Amino acid sequence: MTVVFSKENLKLSKDLQTLTGENVMLCYQCKKCTLGCPSAYAMRMKPHELMRATQFGLAEEIYWSGAIWICLSCETCNTRCPQDINILRVIDGLREMSKESEYYNPYPAIPALHRIFMALVERFGKVYELGLALLINLRMLTPFKDIDMASPMLLKGKLKPLPHFSHGAKELRKVMARIRAMEKDRFA
Amino acid sequence: MRYAYFPGCSLSSSGYDYNLSLKYVAKALGIDLAEVKDWVCCGASSAHATSHLLSIALPVLNLSHAEKDGFDKLIAPCLACLSRFKAANVELEHDADLKKKIHEVFDYKYQGKVRVYHPLEVFLEMGIEKIRERIRKKLKGLKVACYYGCALTRPPKVCQFDNVEDPQSMDTIVKALGAETIDWSFKTECCGVSMTLTRSDMVLKLSNDILREAKEAGANAITVACPLCQANLDGRQRQIEEAYKTRYGIPILYFTQLMGLAFGAYPKELGIQKLITSPREVLGSVGLM
CATH class of the missing domain: 1.20.1050.140 (Glutathione S-transferase Yfyf (Class Pi); Chain A, domain 2)
Incomplete structure (x- = not known):
């Protein structure tokens, strides 16, 4: 594939730098990130390839591969990067920017989980584990997944059937509303 | 304090x-x-x-x-x-x-x-002597693999705690309790918990790697310092055994549970009956249960 450096191609790395403060151009492809990555085996675009793609501005390829959603956020890559690039922050930046590219995402259930998680937190102030599992299982059309794991946990009282409420939930909702208002038009 | x-x-x-x-x-x-x-x-x-x-x-x-x-x-x-x-x-x-x-x-x-x-940081800061003073029952005969997980040491700039690739803090405490700790290379590998509901296949693979390494290194128990690692390694252990056609039966205990046992608490006070993979056999063989 031929890639030409142009203003258009440099837009992605510039956008990433404004959003996250990380300069992806520092990457010189030593592959330490990929070698240490526990989920690289499941990625169609490995972490070092992802870094290269951000340098070239290949946004579509990145979102098509779905690699940003396979990342486990374990921070091994950040720790080992000789150029001190915060790779997880770059990936988080790509995740934040991915809203318009949702169509390309081969693993839509993973961002859906994050959305359900935050919606439950906004409602109750705390995570409701059983509700989260049920909702995401419905979303993935596999309602009975992991029932063999959940039933002994329910019997032993390690999963609570009802959600816990936090008295801080009201304040939390106020904070989340303010942030939403502040970030409303950041990718416009 | x-x-x-x-x-x-x-x-x-x-x-x-x-x-x-x-x-x-x-x-x-x-x-x-x-x-x-x-x-x-x-x-x-x-x-x-x-x-x-x-x-x-x-x-x-x-x-x-x-x-x-x-x-x-x-x-x-x-x-x-x-x-x-x-x-x-x-x-x-x-x-x-x-x-x-x-x-x-x-x-x-x-x-x-x-x-x-x-x-862990707080206990170590108080001094290992203080922990030794409280011990009523030495945990002789336990071979423990200390599993630290991702976020205790990584990224070092933020955590500023222990060695990034080969942490020793939990080993120090577990050794002080009289148990033997094993050297193994999966101390800070990720168990994959953020994907536990959406990509369970990845979680099974990553957790299987951890359990297999611990078993091969000769551990009969794993200690953890995080409820998410515990839920993965313990709650999914049966699924892992089924998927990879093996048998582990390694109990996954919190390091605080081991400390409590050494301090002479009843297992019930520490919630040990709540573990999914029963620790009865292992703890029984060393006279703790």
């Missing part, structure tokens, strides 16, 4: 036994834990995948509650919470822009005075 205590969502449900045993051990060592008032979820790995500002704001909301109540030290036993709190403190210190934005969001201006600790 008085600490603000942020249990986090997991410790009231799947990490119930961690909460019990931590409180028991803290009491025995004279540490006073005061739960943060009106605490809310820290956002874990979902907040930072949606909005960076939100992922800092949620920990700050809790930290400012602790600061308002006059605490300058906070204990977070769950690694997901711990790393979010530490990251919030570090980023606010170094990023003036972010600090300005955060101050716009909140009415109360958080000053960044609350230091965040994992219970």
Whole structure:
């Protein structure tokens, strides 16, 4: 594939730098990130390839591969990067920017989980584990997944059937509303 | 010593036994834990995948509650919470822009005075002698693999705790209890918990690697310091055995449970009956249960 450096191609790395403060151009492809990555085996675009793609501005390829959603956020890559690039922050930046590219995402259930998680937190102030599992299982059309794991946990009282409420939930909702208002038009 | 205590969502449900045993051990060592008032979820790995500002704001909301109540030290036993709190403190210190934005969001201006600790750090800071004094029953015969997980040491700039690739803090404590710790290479590998509901196949593979390594290195128990690692390695152990056609039967205990056992607590006081993979055989063989 031929890639030409142009203003258009440099837009992605510039956008990433404004959003996250990380300069992806520092990457010189030593592959330490990929070698240490526990989920690289499941990625169609490995972490070092992802870094290269951000340098070239290949946004579509990145979102098509779905690699940003396979990342486990374990921070091994950040720790080992000789150029001190915060790779997880770059990936988080790509995740934040991915809203318009949702169509390309081969693993839509993973961002859906994050959305359900935050919606439950906004409602109750705390995570409701059983509700989260049920909702995401419905979303993935596999309602009975992991029932063999959940039933002994329910019997032993390690999963609570009802959600816990936090008295801080009201304040939390106020904070989340303010942030939403502040970030409303950041990718416009 | 008085600490603000942020249990986090997991410790009231799947990490119930961690909460019990931590409180028991803290009491025995004279540490006073005061739960943060009106605490809310820290956002874990979902907040930072949606909005960076939100992922800092949620920990700050809790930290400012602790600061308002006059605490300058906070204990977070769950690694997901711990790393979010530490990251919030570090980023606010170094990023003036972010600090300005955060101050716009909140009415109360958080000053960044609350230091965040994992219970391991607190226990070690008190001195290993203090732990030795409390021991009633040595844990002779246990071969323990200490599993630290991702977020206790990584990233080092934020965590500033122990060796990144080969941490020793949990080993030091477990050795002091009289158990034997094994050397193994999967101490800080990821168990994959952020994908536990959506890509269970990955979680089974990663957790299987950890269990297999521990078994091959000769461990008969694994200790953890995080409710999420525990839920994965313990709760999914049967699924892993089925998927990879093997048999492990390794109990996954919290390090606080081991400490409690050595301090002479009844297993019930530490929530040991709540473990999914029964520790009866292993603990029974060394006369602890």
